Amino acid sequence: xxxxxxxxxxxxxxxxxxxxxxxxxxxxxxxxxxxxxxxxxxxxxxxxxxxxxxxxxxxxxxxxxxxxxxxxxxxxxxxxxxxxxxxxxxxxxxxxxxxxxxxxxxxxxxxxxxxxxxxxxxxxxxxxxxxxxxxxxxxxxxxxxxxxxxxxxxxxxxxxxxxxxxxxxxxxxxxxxxxxxxxxxxxxxxxxxxxxxxxxxxxxxxxxxxxxxxxxxxxxxxxxxxxxxxxxxxxxxxxxxxxxxxxxxxxxxxxxxxxxxxxxxxxxxxxxx
Numbered sequence: 055x056x057x058x059x060x061x062x063x064x065x066x067x068x069x070x071x072x073x074x075x076x077x078x079x080x081x082x083x084x085x086x087x088x089x090x091x092x093x094x095x096x097x098x099x100x101x102x103x104x105x106x107x108x109x110x111x112x113x114x115x116x117x118x119x120x121x122x123x124x125x126x127x128x129x130x131x132x133x134x135x136x137x138x139x140x141x142x143x144x145x146x147x148x149x150x151x152x153x154x155x156x157x158x159x160x161x162x163x164x165x166x167x168x169x170x171x172x173x174x175x176x177x178x179x180x181x182x183x184x185x186x187x188x189x190x191x192x193x194x195x196x197x198x199x200x201x202x203x204x205x206x207x208x209x210x211x212x213x214x215x216x217x218x219x220x221x222x223x224x225x226x227x228x229x230x231x232x233x234x235x236x237x238x239x240x241x242x243x244x245x246x247x248x249x250x251x252x253x254x255x256x257x258x259x260x261x262x263x264x265x266x267x268x269x270x271x272x273x274x275x276x277x278x279x280x281x282x283x284x285x286x287x288x289x290x291x292x293x294x295x296x297x298x299x300x301x302x303x304x305x306x307x308x309x310x311x312x313x314x315x316x317x318x319x320x321x322x323x324x325x326x327x
Contacts, residue, residue, distance in 0.1 A: 065183050068258060070199050072132060072176050075251060076169045077200030079139060081207035083108045083162055084299055085324055088306035088317055089215050093233045094155050105303045107159040111166040119174035128175045135171030136255035138164055143248035150240035205325050212321030215239040221317050
């Protein structure tokens with residue numbers, strides 16, 4: 055790829071914000087399995103369907119997202135991803151008001167679709183934005199912002215949803231009133247997220263960013279199966295993310311059930327993890 059615009063700093067700033075946003079959204083949804091379990095009185099396997107609804111979007115939408123980038127470009131794909139995140143976030147409002155677990159899953163899928171669009175467009179954009187020799191440094195920088203966001207998200211849940219509700223550490227002492235009280239707290243962080251991502255989409259629409267264009271190469275396209283290191287890398291990422299998401303999704307309820315720690319404090323330990 056090549057740059058048609060030398061506005062390097064602006065592009066890095068915008069995509070640094072994008073990496074922060076989808077890092078926050080990903081971990082926020084994973085940690086939401088604990089409030090969802092409390093709201094609906096679900097068994098653990100059912101509560102983890104929230105994480106499944108999020109990550110199933112990757113095998114479904116990754117290839118279509120790549121084709122969308124080729125058709126409408128990186129900037130418009132990112133804008134579309136931000137808008138999808140905003141729509142998904144807003145759906146959590148009626149989902150919590152009803153409350154409806156299927157609607158929680160639908161909202162999660164739509165929000166996650168936006169995250170997939172962001173990831174597919176943002177990673178190669180950051181790689182191609184500057185000199186090839188420093189591509190790994192730029193990715194490390196933006197991923198650092200992503201990691202900061204993943205630390206903040208569980209803490210936000212502990213403050214915005216669990217704080218002051220008095221949800222007991224012992225699940226047998228849970229009442230429907232505890233679940234309804236938790237459900238009433240859900241819309242605020244998601245409405246805030248919707249406002250932020252839509253605002254970023256509007257800003258992105260209004261500013262001029264470097265335009266990246268694929269260099270056309272002659273010859274026959276090669277299959278990805280010709281590159282075993284790529285296949286092994288994909289499998290390694292699959293295994294690692296499975297472990298990471300499993301731990302993040304279960305840690306709050308694990309601490310609650312095994313150590314008798316209330317959900318508010320357990321969520322802060324998830325942030326440390």
